Amino acid sequence: MREVYVLGVGMIKFGRYPDKDVPQLGADAAVLALKDAGMSIKDVEMFVCGNLFQANAMNAQRILQQIGQTGIPALNVANACATGSTAFREAYIGVASGMYDVTLAVGVEQMGKMGLLGGGARSGGESVEGVLGSGLMPAIFGQAGVEHMRKYGTTAEQFAKVAVKNHKHSVHNPLSQYRVEVDLNAVVKGRMVAYPNTLYMCCPTGDGAAAAILVSAEKAKQFTTKPIKVACSILTSDPYTERDLTMPDVNTLTKNAAKQAYEKAGLGPKDLDLVELHDCFATAELLHYENLGLCGEGEAGRMIDEGRTTIGGDIPVNASGGLLSKGHPLGATGVANIYEVVTHLRGQAGGRQVEGAKAGMAHVIGLGSACTIHILTA
Amino acid sequence: MAAEGSSELRKQRPIIEFLRLPSDPSEKPYLAGYRCQVCNAHYLGENRVGCSKCTSTEPLQDVRLSDRGSLYVYSIIHQSVPGVPVPYVSAIVDLPEGVSVRCNLIDVEPDPAKLPFGMPLEMVTRTVRERREKNAEGAEETIEIVAFFFKPSHN
């Protein structure tokens, strides 16, 4: 396999774009990434688009119809919330395999005002949602948090501190959907959605798009003196664990991915300067501190108490504001995380910059389940 | 028209396939599952192509799961889809066979202080809604949709 570099990234501000459609949003991000790379669509040899809710709509091709029908291979992927990062990984494989020198990945989603709740589960025409428990995301991540409470005595307040931190970070991110600081009291006393997550501990839904240009080492040299290297690209699915089929196990596949990522990159958690991880709910973030090896088992509560994951701490997590503030347009999320890490490694993150960042991780989990981890180095 | 006859036509139907409602009234409702005959992994619900734990594709054996369990974890749901009363407790219940089931907990307060982990639970069934349908003979009948719940067990 060849080394792969990120030459360009682009992202539109996450929010609501009722006057645009998915191909237009994706095209906007693609053009930003091409401009950032100093390239034209004519330089791109292969294109992967990640979009979840319109996975059958040929969005890759429709994006090319907006920005240039060059006739290149274009394909569409869907992998739950890991859709965008899976598109990035397919584009990575295209270059790593030696088949292409320049590939484009776009992640895009338009959710409008669709709630987090979506539709209720049905069985043979009978709705079971709220009768046989809840199969919706807030319940799943509430239960995952309660499991951590059960195992380690983590408190609801410790989970709430994640939301305080990420909302605080978001103030410095101009592309974040929400940029409002919230204090601990407001988070704890906020409207309960699914215990222990209150409103401020749940990511918003919205529209968004992000894009990345991936290139070979030779190509990178032609365009820049400071390429960002993709040190590893990992994808795992959920292995058999005791309760996974009843209560999705978001931990084991992340632990497996992290182990492979550190091995492949030849780095350890202590070598990371920042981490963008999948905080769809505040509870999820603490679990992933442990899953990603940022702290030991059962130590995540103490880690947030000590402020170690705030910008300025020893391992800043979700400097972008995380999904909690930045937003979570499902297909866009995985590429937006890459955008954030690249921006820090280039020293271009402005008020939220992690000083001297040399290595960063982007982690995404899609329920069902899929986990991706990319480690990028300057 | 046999007035009293038509109003008597009532039937029960489980809300989900793996809840079994035996026609013999002396038999209790139960949850159905499948057991891998190679590694003994148990699965809730319908039959499977193979065993996801050990990868055996030998036929699985159908089993009647226990109606007793213990509270693994829960969430208290305060916001749901239209028509679902809140708050309620959505729980993961561990059954002795080594399989878990998701359900609503009833006869409990939706308060973390009142929901000890490991609490012994037992399964009960309730009619949750009714439907009026025409049967094959064209007669109107009332279908009671029956769901299972778990509640604290005191014995």
Ligand SMILES: [Zn+2]
């Ligand atoms: Zn087996």
